[in-house]
Amino acid sequence: GQNIDQPTEMTATEGAIVQINCTYQTSGFNGLFWYQQHAGEAPTFLSYNVLDGLEEKGRFSSFLSRSKGYSYLLLKELQMKDSASYLCAVRALYGQNFVFGPGTRLSVLP
C-alpha cells in the first residue's frame, strides 16, 4: 500500500527556520516532491529528491533518506507569504501518478 504522513499544522515566527517532516511507505520509489499550496490555489512545485541527501534552492531545502523513508522541507528566513500548505508527494514509478500526503498547514506569525 501507499502511506504518506505529515504533521497537520505548524506555526512559526517570521524570520525563523521551520522543518516540515514527511515519512512514507510506498510500494516503489522514484522520487519525492514538495509542493506549496496557498488556499484556493493550485500547488506549485518547490523541490524534488530522488537520491539521498540535501537539495538547496534559495530559502528552501529538501532532504531525503530512502533507507528511512523520510524527507523534510526546510524553510529559512520565514516570510508571511510562506503561510501555506506544504504537500509531500511520492512517485512510486517513473511516469506514474504521485501519491500526496495530507499536507502541512504552516502559519507564519509576525
Added chain:
Amino acid sequence: GAVVSQHPSWVICKSGTSVKIECRSLDFQATTMFWYRQFPKQSLMLMATSNEGSKATYEQGVEKDKFLINHASLTLSTLTVTSAHPEDSSFYICSARDRRDRVWTDTQYFGPGTRLTVL
C-alpha cells in the same frame, strides 16, 4: 514555461446538470494529464490518469460514468461531471507531464484549479 491552464476557474450549477472542465498545457505537449479533487483542508486525491489517445485510468471509488475524461490531443484534456450533485462540489485540479522531461526532472505541472459549486 510549463504553464497549465484550466477553464473555467469557477462554476456554479444546478443539481442534475453537467459541467465540463478543460485543462490545457499551453507551451508543452503533455503525454499524461492527471485529474485531482480536493475538499477543504484536505490533500489532493487523484481521480484519474488521462493518456492522450487512450481511455483514462480511474482510481478506485471514482465512477467512470459520472466523471467523463477525454484526452483528445497532447495539449487538452477535459473532465465532465455528469448529473452533478451537491456532494460533487469541490476544487478540481489538473496536472500535466511534459513529454520532453527526462527521468530525473520529471514532475507534474498543475493548473490553477476549478472550483465547482453544485446547488
